[in-house]
Amino acid sequence: MLNFIFHNPTKIIFGKGRIKRIAKEIPKASKVLITYGGGSAKRHGVLEEVQTALANYDLAEFGGIEPNPTYETLMQGVNLARDKKIDFLLAVGGGSVIDGTKFMAAAMPFQGDPGNILETFGSSISQAVPFGTIVTLPASGSEMNNGAVISRRSSKTKLPMTSPFLFPRFSVLDPTKTYTLPVDQIGNGVVDTFVHILEQYLTYPVEGKIQDRFAEGLLLTLIEDGPKALAEPENYDVRANLMWCATLGLNGLIGAGMPQDWATHMVGHELTALHGLDHAKTLAVLLPAMLKVRSQDKRQKLLQYAGRVWGITQGDEDARIDAAIDKTRAFFESMQVHTRLSDYGITKACVLPVVEQLKAHGMVQLGERKDVTPEMVQKILELCL
Amino acid sequence: MLNFIFHNPTKIIFGKGRIKRIAKEIPKASKVLITYGGGSAKRHGVLEEVQTALANYDLAEFGGIEPNPTYETLMQGVNLARDKKIDFLLAVGGGSVIDGTKFMAAAMPFQGDPGNILETFGSSISQAVPFGTIVTLPASGSEMNNGAVISRRSSKTKLPMTSPFLFPRFSVLDPTKTYTLPVDQIGNGVVDTFVHILEQYLTYPVEGKIQDRFAEGLLLTLIEDGPKALAEPENYDVRANLMWCATLGLNGLIGAGMPQDWATHMVGHELTALHGLDHAKTLAVLLPAMLKVRSQDKRQKLLQYAGRVWGITQGDEDARIDAAIDKTRAFFESMQVHTRLSDYGITKACVLPVVEQLKAHGMVQLGERKDVTPEMVQKILELCL
Numbered sequence: 204m205l206n207f208i209f210h211n212p213t214k215i216i217f218g219k220g221r222i223k224r225i226a227k228e229i230p231k232a233s234k235v236l237i238t239y240g241g242g243s244a245k246r247h248g249v250l251e252e253v254q255t256a257l258a259n260y261d262l263a264e265f266g267g268i269e270p271n272p273t274y275e276t277l278m279q280g281v282n283l284a285r286d287k288k289i290d291f292l293l294a295v296g297g298g299s300v301i302d303g304t305k306f307m308a309a310a311m312p313f314q315g316d317p318g319n320i321l322e323t324f325g326s327s328i329s330q331a332v333p334f335g336t337i338v339t340l341p342a343s344g345s346e347m348n349n350g351a352v353i354s355r356r357s358s359k360t361k362l363p364m365t366s367p368f369l370f371p372r373f374s375v376l377d378p379t380k381t382y383t384l385p386v387d388q389i390g391n392g393v394v395d396t397f398v399h400i401l402e403q404y405l406t407y408p409v410e411g412k413i414q415d416r417f418a419e420g421l422l423l424t425l426i427e428d429g430p431k432a433l434a435e436p437e438n439y440d441v442r443a444n445l446m447w448c449a450t451l452g453l454n455g456l457i458g459a460g461m462p463q464d465w466a467t468h469m470v471g472h473e474l475t476a477l478h479g480l481d482h483a484k485t486l487a488v489l490l491p492a493m494l495k496v497r498s499q500d501k502r503q504k505l506l507q508y509a510g511r512v513w514g515i516t517q518g519d520e521d522a523r524i525d526a527a528i529d530k531t532r533a534f535f536e537s538m539q540v541h542t543r544l545s546d547y548g549i550t551k552a553c554v555l556p557v558v559e560q561l562k563a564h565g566m567v568q569l570g571e572r573k574d575v576t577p578e579m580v581q582k583i584l585e586l587c588l
Numbered sequence: 589m590l591n592f593i594f595h596n597p598t599k600i601i602f603g604k605g606r607i608k609r610i611a612k613e614i615p616k617a618s619k620v621l622i623t624y625g626g627g628s629a630k631r632h633g634v635l636e637e638v639q640t641a642l643a644n645y646d647l648a649e650f651g652g653i654e655p656n657p658t659y660e661t662l663m664q665g666v667n668l669a670r671d672k673k674i675d676f677l678l679a680v681g682g683g684s685v686i687d688g689t690k691f692m693a694a695a696m697p698f699q700g701d702p703g704n705i706l707e708t709f710g711s712s713i714s715q716a717v718p719f720g721t722i723v724t725l726p727a728s729g730s731e732m733n734n735g736a737v738i739s740r741r742s743s744k745t746k747l748p749m750t751s752p753f754l755f756p757r758f759s760v761l762d763p764t765k766t767y768t769l770p771v772d773q774i775g776n777g778v779v780d781t782f783v784h785i786l787e788q789y790l791t792y793p794v795e796g797k798i799q800d801r802f803a804e805g806l807l808l809t810l811i812e813d814g815p816k817a818l819a820e821p822e823n824y825d826v827r828a829n830l831m832w833c834a835t836l837g838l839n840g841l842i843g844a845g846m847p848q849d850w851a852t853h854m855v856g857h858e859l860t861a862l863h864g865l866d867h868a869k870t871l872a873v874l875l876p877a878m879l880k881v882r883s884q885d886k887r888q889k890l891l892q893y894a895g896r897v898w899g900i901t902q903g904d905e906d907a908r909i910d911a912a913i914d915k916t917r918a919f920f921e922s923m924q925v926h927t928r929l930s931d932y933g934i935t936k937a938c939v940l941p942v943v944e945q946l947k948a949h950g951m952v953q954l955g956e957r958k959d960v961t962p963e964m965v966q967k968i969l970e971l972c973l
Contacts, residue, residue: 204828206603218591410825412809420801440795443589447798
C-alpha cells in the first residue's frame with residue numbers, strides 16, 4: 204500500500220425526507236444562494252421543498268447551470284452572489300451543478316482574475332464560501348469530494364480543479380429524489396460511477412487489499428442494481444444503493460494508498476469539449492479500448508477483476524481478460540449507454556483534434572505509469588470508432 | 589437501507605515515516621500533553637520520535653494510562669493538564685490510551701463533576717480540548733471515531749461514551765510502529781477488529797449491499813492477513829492492511845444505515861470489569877455462543893456470512909450456519925486467542941454476577957432487536973464455560 208492522507212469532512216445526510224432538516228446545517232442569518240441547473244429541480248418540487256426548509260433565511264436563486272458547467276455561465280452567478288453579499292451556497296442538482304457551485308464558492312472571494320483558478324487547476328484557491336448540496340442525480344461523487352470539472356467556452360476546454368477548501372459542508376442524499384430521472388441519466392450515472400471506480404482499481408497491485416475489496420463491492424452492487432434501477436424506477440433500496448455507490452466511488456476512500464489512472468477521464472473531457480458528448484458516454488466509449496490497448500500493463504488487476512467481479516475463471520489469461528472487457532462493454536450497453544463513437548455520429552475525423560487538444564493541455568503522460576502518450580491515445584481512439 | 593448521518597472529520601495520515609510531519613497538524617504555540625500507556629512507546633523509541641517532531645512546542649507528558657483506562661488514573665492526567673494549561677493532547681498508543689485521552693479532552697474543560705460524563709455516556713459533553721493520535725496498536729478503531737470506553741475502579745464499571753466533540757483532529761497510522769507488538773496483542777487486535785465488524789454486519793438484512801460488501805472485504809482481509817501478521821511480524825503490507833482494517837472496521841462507515849448489535853461488547857465489558865479479562869478475549873469467548881443462541885434471529889445474515897466470507901456452500905442451512913460459527917471460533921484460536929472461559933480460569937461462578945451487573949447498568953434489552961435479555965445472557969455465558 205502506498206502512503207496516503209485521507210481527510211473527508213463532508214457530512215452526509217442520507218435517506219428519505221431529509222431535506223427538511225437542512226436548516227440545522229446552515230448558520231443562522233446566512234444569505235443563501237440556491238444554485239440549480241436546467242429546471243428539473245423546480246419542476247419536480249425539490250426547489251420548493253428546499254425553500255420551505257429554509258423559510259427563515261434570506262434566499263436568492265441562480266438557475267441555468269448547464270451540463271459541463273462553463274466559466275462563462277458561472278461568472279454570472281459569481282457576480283450575482285457578490286452583489287447580494289451571499290455567504291452560503293446551496294447546490295441542488297447533480298455533478299454539474301455541484302461542480303459549478305464549487306467554482307463559484309472559490310471565485311466569489313478570489314482576488315484577481317478567477318480564470319486563474321482554472322489555469323492553476325485549483326491550486327491558487329486560498330479560501331471559499333461555505334456550501335452544501337442536495338443531490339438529485341447520483342453519478343459524479345462531487346457531493347463528497349473536493350474536486351470539480353469546469354469548461355470554458357472561449358477556449359473549448361474542460362479541465363479538472365481541486366482544492367482542500369472545496370469539500371461541501373454537508374450533502375443531502377435522498378434516493379426518492381432520483382425517481383423522476385430519465386433513463387438516459389440513470390444509465391449515464393451508473394457508467395460514470397463504474398468508471399470512477401475502475402480508474403482507481405484497474406492499475407497495478409500494491410497489496411491494497413481493502414481498497415480492492417471495497418472497489419469490487421461497489422462494482423458488484425452497480426452490476427446487480429444498475430439494471431434494476433431502469434426496470435423499477437421507484438425501488439427505494441436500489442436507488443439508495445446506487446446513490447451511495449456514486450458517493451463512495453469518488454470520495455477518496457477506494458483510491459487512498461493506490462496508484463490511479465484517470466487517462467479515460469482526461470481523454471473523455473476533450474471529447475466532450477470538442478463534440479458535446481455526455482461525460483459518461485465518453486467513458487463508455489473509451490474505457491473498453493483503453494483496457495484493450497493497455498492490457499499488458501494492467502494484466503494482474505484485469506485478471507483479478509475478471510475473477511472477482513465477473514466470475515470469469517475459465518480459459519487462459521488473455522481469454523479471461525478479453526472476456527472481462529467484453530462483459531464491461533455489455534454492461535454499459537445494458538444500461539443503454541452505447542460504446543462506439545459511431546453510435547453518436549462521431550467519425551474518424553475526431554481523432555487528431557482530440558490528440559492535439561491533449562497536447563495543448565500538457566496531457567502527454569497519462570495513466571498510472573504516465574505512459575499513455577498522445578500516440579497511444581490516437582490508437583485507442585481509432586479502436587473506439 | 590436505513591436513514592443515516594455519516595460525518596467523520598478525522599484526518600488520517602497513513603504510512604511509513606509519517607510521525608515527522610505532525611507539527612503541521614498542531615497549531616503553533618500549543619502547549620501539548622503527550623499521553624501514553626505502560627511505557628512501550630518509550631521503550632521502542634516512538635515517544636522520542638514524537639518529541640523530536642514537536643521540538644518547537646512546549647511539551648509535557650502523562651504516561652501510565654492502563655489497559656481499560658480508568659477514571660481514577662485519567663483524572664490525574666486531567667489535573668496535570670489543567671495545571672499546565674495544556675491546549676492540545678497527543679495520544680501515543682492503542683485504544684486504551686486513545687480512549688483515555690478522549691475522556692481527558694472532554695473532562696479538562698468540563699464544568700462540574702467529570703464523573704457526570706460517564707454517567708451520561710458522553711451526552712453531557714459540550715466541548716473538548718483538541719487532540720491527535722499516533723497509533724501503535726491497531727484494534728480499537730478509536731483513532732477515527734468519537735467513542736471511548738472508560739472504566740471506574742470505585743464502581744467496577746466499564747461503560748461506553750460518545751460525543752461529536754471526540755473525533756481526533758488527526759491520526760498517524762504508521763504500520764512499522766506495530767512490528768514490535770507481542771503476539772498476544774496482534775491476536776487481540778485482529779479478534780477485536782473482527783468482532784467490531786460482525787457487530788455491524790451479522791444482524792438482519794436491510795438491502796445495505798455496499799455496507800455488506802465492505803464488511804465482508806474487511807473480514808476476508810483479516811482472515812488472509814491475520815495469521816501472516818503472526819508469522820511475518822515485519823511484513824509491511826500485512827501490517828498496513830491490518831491497521832487500515834482496524835480503523836475502517838469502526839469509523840462509522842460499515843455501520844451507516846445498518847442495524848447494529850453490540851451485545852457481545854456490552855457483556856464483554858462486564859466480564860472485563862469483574863475479571864480483568866482482556867477486551868478481545870471476552871469477545872472471542874462470547875461471540876460464538878452469542879451467534880449460536882441467536883442463530884434464528886440472525887439466520888439470513890449468518891448464511892450470507894457462511895457463503896461469502898467462509899466459502900461454505902454445501903449442506904443444509906443449519907449445517908452451514910454451524911460451520912460458519914465453527915470457522916469463526918477456529919480463526920480466533922488460530923490467532924492464539926482462546927475461546928472458552930475455562931481457558932482463562934473463569935468458572936461458572938462468574939455467570940450470575942455478570943448478569944446482575946448488566947441489570948444494574950440498565951443493559952436489559954441488548955442487540956439489534958433489543959431481545960437479548962439478562963436471561964438470554966445467562967444462557968450464553970453458560971455456553972462459554
